[in-house]
Amino acid sequence: MDRVKTGVAGLDTMLSGGLLPARPYVVSGPTGGGKTILSAHFLLEGLHAQEPCLLVTLDEPPIEVKSNMAVFGWNMDRLKILDATPDVRAHKRTRSVIDVGTSLDVRDMEQVTDIRQSSQVRALEVTVHSVQKMIKQEFAQHLDRTKQRYKRIVIDSMTALKMFSMHGEDSRILIQSFLRFLSELEATTLIVSEHLDRTVLETEFFLSRGEIRLHKWLDGSFIRRAVSVEKFRGSSFDDRMRPVAITAKGMVVSLDSTPQSREPSSGPKPGESLLETRIIEEVSNAIESVMRGIEEAHRRQVAIRDIEVALSRAMLAFQRRNYQKAMKLVLSCDSALKERIGVAPPPPTPTAPPRPPGGIR
Secondary structure (H helix, E strand, O other), X not given: OOOEOOOOHHHHHHOOOOEOOOOEEEEEOOOOOOHHHHHHHHHHHHHHXXXXXXXXXXXXXXXXXXXXXXXXXXXXXXXXXXXXXXXXXXXXXXXXXXXXXXXXXXXXXXXXXXXXXXXXXXXXXXXXXXXXXXXXXXXXXXXXXXXXXXXXXXXXXXXXXXXXXXXXXXXHHHHHHHHHHHHHOOOEEEEEEOOOOOOOOOHHHHHOOEEEEEEEEEEOOEEEEEEEEEEEOOOOOOOOEEEEEEEOOEEEEOOOOOOEOOOOOXXXXXXXXXXXXXXXHHHHHHHHHHXXXXXXXXXXXXXXXXXXHHHHHHHHHHHOOOHHHHHHHHHHHHHHXXXXXXXXXXXXXXXXXXXXXXXXX
């Protein structure tokens, strides 16, 4: 089977020549790890091969995407961009949803000159269905105009959709439907996403045909980066973590250097926290949240002795700088607390003290 090159030579070698065509894949990693740069490499490779490519942007306005890509000197004028970013004036509205335009806004990169204004379009809630409808409409129009199907798509990012439009049990069904829709388009798709819940395997990571994970961590006074292929169905692949550098020409994966270790350590690990101070703050906030839950449980007279013991172990791990273990224990405590408090009866209503006998005041 022909392979679809990512445009990053070292990564294509790790993938045994590239991605399998017409399948959806996830690109994951922390903020600043290089997810958007990798996606741009993927699209640029397609443009060089004269393939129709589409970028669906939900995080950044097209003008910012264009500016960021210009840093590397890449000519992506022929790239089609579907603008599904929030309107400028929508930020000033007191609403619980983000708005996008119902008007289909697809342009070549060279036509991007400004930020779309809210007054130019009618507003609609951002949902998986609305984004899916826009992609479907653009696919049909492009096929009618050019007699060609899009070969490569980048969704940047699924995280935005999950944070602003999908909550509760329905989110899994929505993502499952969206992944199936992308598969039926018969285009090779990269879905940029981040793990929002460390305690569960989120739907897109489970249903995608592969996951390329970018890592970023602090090593002394240096920021280190690496890449790993976590899953690649239907093909062999290099499962070792390889060093990554962001240069003036984009992303470079080094295969000659010693692979990064996956062995556990007491310090921050690749792909977890950018800086040690950040993970310390995250664990501290989580511990405080659990302690407030414990106070509520005591008020409702809920038995939580085992949870208090587990929290003590988490705080001990935190003091020993084993932040990953501490966070895991704290999240477990938080989940158990919410479950028990959720099924517990409401706290007893305080009763007024008995009135003294008549004549005694």
